[in-house]
Amino acid sequence: xxxxxxxxxxxxxxxxxxxxxxxxxxxxxxxxxxxxxxxxxxxxxxxxxxxxxxxxxxxxxxxxxxxxxxxxxxxxxxxxxxxxxxxxxxxxxxxxxxxxxxxxxxxxxxxxxxxxxxxxxxxxxxxxxxxxxxxxxxxxxxxxxxxxxxxxxxxxxxxxxxxxxxxxxxxxxxxxxxxxxxxxxxxxxxxxxxxxxxxxxxxxxxxxxxxxxxxxxxxxxxxxxxxxxxxxxxxxxxxxxxxxxxxxxxxxxxxxxxxxxxxxxxxxxxxxxxxxxxxxxxxxxxxxxxxxxxxxxxxxxxxxxxxxxxxxxxxxxxxxxxxxxxxxxxxxxxxxxxxxxxxxxxxxxxxxxxxxxxxxxxxxxxxxxxxxxx
Numbered sequence: 001x002x003x004x005x006x007x008x009x010x011x012x013x014x015x016x017x018x019x020x021x022x023x024x025x026x027x028x029x030x031x032x033x034x035x036x037x038x039x040x041x042x043x044x045x046x047x048x049x050x051x052x053x054x055x056x057x058x059x060x061x062x063x064x065x066x067x068x069x070x071x072x073x074x075x076x077x078x079x080x081x082x083x084x085x086x087x088x089x090x091x092x093x094x095x096x097x098x099x100x101x102x103x104x105x106x107x108x109x110x111x112x113x114x115x116x117x118x119x120x121x122x123x124x125x126x127x128x129x130x131x132x133x134x135x136x137x138x139x140x141x142x143x144x145x146x147x148x149x150x151x152x153x154x155x156x157x158x159x160x161x162x163x164x165x166x167x168x169x170x171x172x173x174x175x176x177x178x179x180x181x182x183x184x185x186x187x188x189x190x191x192x193x194x195x196x197x198x199x200x201x202x203x204x205x206x207x208x209x210x211x212x213x214x215x216x217x218x219x220x221x222x223x224x225x226x227x228x229x230x231x232x233x234x235x236x237x238x239x240x241x242x243x244x245x246x247x248x249x250x251x252x253x254x255x256x257x258x259x260x261x262x263x264x265x266x267x268x269x270x271x272x273x274x275x276x277x278x279x280x281x282x283x284x285x286x287x288x289x290x291x292x293x294x295x296x297x298x299x300x301x302x303x304x305x306x307x308x309x310x311x312x313x314x315x316x317x318x319x320x321x322x323x324x325x326x327x328x329x330x331x332x333x334x335x336x337x338x339x340x341x342x343x344x345x346x347x348x349x350x351x352x353x354x355x356x357x358x359x360x361x362x363x364x365x366x367x368x369x370x371x372x373x374x
Contacts, residue, residue, distance in 0.1 A: 150168055
């Protein structure tokens, strides 16, 4: 039998709602890790060592390097002598004039030539072979043009391993207006100042680098770093350099002309001022080689200074323009010792202190037959 349900009886309904299941923390972490891995793979594909962008940059660099090498090759082809040998000086001129690059001559008759074009550096060997992988040129730290390098050694042959060939006694980037020390211990007499001005256009000066270690050359006890000429600068020499090695066997200034000069202060038309040693030297060699002049003053002698420097090719050694200094230039050289030394030590220990450094107090000049530091 069926029981009749009462119509007024309330029916209870169970309130059922769907469950909302959220993402778990673990799932979130896993998702992030996967995304990071995918991102890493993508970034590496683009920027890694073998990535697309890296390969594109390498391709551009290799293309630029190849173009730079081609420029060097073109200039090498036009730099041979008629006998088929490479002319390093001609190559240097061609590189600098035609490519805007730089070239440095090597120590073996100018070879190898180190060439930098468009920021890439190569070496050119004796038969015109271009070597080197074109590494980008490194930044060069040049010797400051606001600092005096008087007293430093000079590397003149372009090979620092050979040691210095001279010592710097005047720096035209800085100039000198220093008053020199007293002539005697009583300090009642003073040496005349031998000053020189700095050049106005410093951009015209050649560039130089400084060695990292001290070297010894003058008198075997003077320790200073060595300065080496480099590329990237102008064409004007910055330094006055005194050779460390004296001429062998020089005994006379102009032996057979002794007593024929009328001016006690200077010889003929030579000048004592700083900066005129080169002009004096050129003028004197011209006179010395002139037969008419010799007929008045005397014939040449193999012991003469002017004879020896011509015979031995001294005036163009290391590709530099050497000359016999004027009196003021010579005294500027001697003043280097006074500027760089403690004057009190000089007078209390040894009146000829500079001689301990290998400098004689009597030396040849181009304006006087014999000159002493005074």
